[in-house]
Amino acid sequence: MSGPSSIAVVGTGWRAEFFLRLAAMLPEQFTLVGATARRAEVAERVRRTWGIATYSSPAELVAGQHPDLVVSSVPWAANPEVITALVEGGTRVLCETPPAPDAPALRSLWDRVGGRDAVQVAEQYLRLPGHAARRELVDRGVIGQPGSVHVSSTHGYHAVSLMRGLLGVGFGPAEVAGVRFTAPLVDPLSRDGWTDDEAPKQAGTVLATIDFGDGRSGLYDFTDNQWHNQLRLRRILIRGSLGEIADDTVIRLTAPRSIVRSSLVRSQLGYDLNLDGYDTEHISFDGEVVYRNPYAGLRLMDEEIAIASMMSATAAWARDEGPAPYPLAQACQDHLVGLAIDEAIASGRTVRTEVEAWSS
Numbered sequence: 001m002s003g004p005s006s007i008a009v010v011g012t013g014w015r016a017e018f019f020l021r022l023a024a025m026l027p028e029q030f031t032l033v034g035a036t037a038r039r040a041e042v043a044e045r046v047r048r049t050w051g052i053a054t055y056s057s058p059a060e061l062v063a064g065q066h067p068d069l070v071v072s073s074v075p076w077a078a079n080p081e082v083i084t085a086l087v088e089g090g091t092r093v094l095c096e097t098p099p100a101p102d103a104p105a106l107r108s109l110w111d112r113v114g115g116r117d118a119v120q121v122a123e124q125y126l127r128l129p130g131h132a133a134r135r136e137l138v139d140r141g142v143i144g145q146p147g148s149v150h151v152s153s154t155h156g157y158h159a160v161s162l163m164r165g166l167l168g169v170g171f172g173p174a175e176v177a178g179v180r181f182t183a184p185l186v187d188p189l190s191r192d193g194w195t196d197d198e199a200p201k202q203a204g205t206v207l208a209t210i211d212f213g214d215g216r217s218g219l220y221d222f223t224d225n226q227w228h229n230q231l232r233l234r235r236i237l238i239r240g241s242l243g244e245i246a247d248d249t250v251i252r253l254t255a256p257r258s259i260v261r262s263s264l265v266r267s268q269l270g271y272d273l274n275l276d277g278y279d280t281e282h283i284s285f286d287g288e289v290v291y292r293n294p295y296a297g298l299r300l301m302d303e304e305i306a307i308a309s310m311m312s313a314t315a316a317w318a319r320d321e322g323p324a325p326y327p328l329a330q331a332c333q334d335h336l337v338g339l340a341i342d343e344a345i346a347s348g349r350t351v352r353t354e355v356e357a358w359s360s
Contacts (some may be wrong), residue, residue: 005315008034008065010058010082011073012042014191019071020050022308029312033065042332058082062089069094070124071311078103079201080109092318094120098157098335099328106332110358113328120314120324121331124306125158129333132237133264133283133291134245136359138166143252144242151287152221153234156338157331161211163218164334166238171333171359172344176340177350178208178220190227208341220341250285262286280305291358329358 007030009019016035023030025303043054046091055061062070072082072095080100086093098290099121100106113119126135133234149166151159163169184200203224226232232238238245243252248264264285270278279299283291293300295308335358338349 002319005027005032005068005319006031006033006065007071007311007315008052008061008067009070009073010036010061010086010129011071011096012037012046013073016071016073018304018307019073019311020046022304022311024050026295026308026312029315033067034061036061046313058085059089060150062086067091067340069315072096080105080112080213080313083109083119084112086092087116087118091239092120092314093267094122094149094314095218095328095331096122099275099333099336100335101252103336103339104214106335107357110328110332110356114358117327119328120310121326122307122310122314123161123326123331124303124310125154125162126254127306128302129266129280129283129291129293129305130248130264130302131162131236132144133285134236135166136290137245137264137285138238138252142250143238143240143244146238146240147215148217148219148237150219150237150239151236152222152226152232153236154227157334158338159220159222160218160334160341161208162236163220163331164212164330164337167212167216167218169212169216170354171329172211172213172339173355174337174353175211175350176208176353178206178344179347180204180206180339185223185229186231187225187229189230190225191228206345208343208344210337210341215296230280239244265289331355332358 007023009016014214023032032052032086034055035046036058037054038056046054055064070086070091072093076081079095083093083095100109125131146167149163151162183203184204185203186198188195205223208220223232250262259272261359264283266283267281269276269281279296279301280293281296282289284348295305310325313325315320317324336353342352344351
């Protein structure tokens with residue numbers, strides 16, 4: 001990449017802060033040039049915190065700065081209009097998930113901007129270090145042909161993106177069925193921190209099966225607030241024709257009558273007498289590094305590593321210097337299947353998604 005990419009952000013909420021903070025931490029890759037803020041007090045805070053110009057609309061932002069890339073990090077309902085305004089303004093876009101709130105809005109957005117090849121989506125889960133290492137093993141054929149993925153960690157379109165990415169699923173029809181159960185659960189943590197509430201409350205758990213066809217399937221397993229509630233472990237199981245990956249354990253057939261068990265091992269700096277700073281270094285498998293942290297030294301948490309990776313890849317794409325990291329079509333398909341999970345739970349029946357315009 002020839003010099004830093006100029007980047008701007010539409011939105012000033014909690015999620016937008018990730019993009020602003022990471023752009024500021026990577027000056028060799030990004031020059032943060034502006035943001036939008038409709039309220040005067042918010043605009044003043046953004047100018048003071050980040051030292052950038054603020055604008056009242058996406059169109060004004062693009063006209064004023066002509067950035068290489070604009071991040072849209074706004075509420076679901078606002079995303080389609082923001083994306084459309086940015087694309088029509090002639091800039092390339094990295095939008096937060098999902099790109100539109102429901103199936104009709106997804107189709108409408110695709111009709112307006114889908115053919116322009118101007119939008120990537122910040123679907124970061126496959127770029128989390130652990131998932132990236134697991135995907136590398138799947139791509140290498142370590143467990144043979146992948147057939148099913150069980151995700152119990154995150155919700156909706158994020159979980160679907162993990163399933164589709166690990167299974168290599170495209171845009172074909174899918175059949176979704178599901179149930180919801182409730183049971184008492186203490187909820188000690190939220191996005192804002194400790195709740196200091198140790199009283200169990202009824203929490204819902206959704207279990208859904210997704211038949212992607214061609215012998216590939218997903219099991220969706222999500223409990224209310226599982227993102228933050230540390231009383232529920234995160235789990236992922238990837239089953240293939242030669243074995244399976246269960247979290248960080250890998251079992252597979254390597255030769256006749258030879259079933260072996262190995263582990264994915266994270267090298268985490270900063271423990272005991274390691275004085276190199278607290279940071280993820282790499283993840284190895286059978287003595288070989290299969291994932292290396294591209295931002296070692298910045299002491300980023302996994303979520304930040306994944307988002308920064310998506311930003312870097314999208315900036316290269318925006319300059320025609322790299323492939324599209326997660327095109328709008330992929331995100332539309334993820335959310336379509338995620339919406340089908342919701343519909344299956346609400347209706348109590350099997351829901352079938354069909355091939356959509358973005359499949360082409």
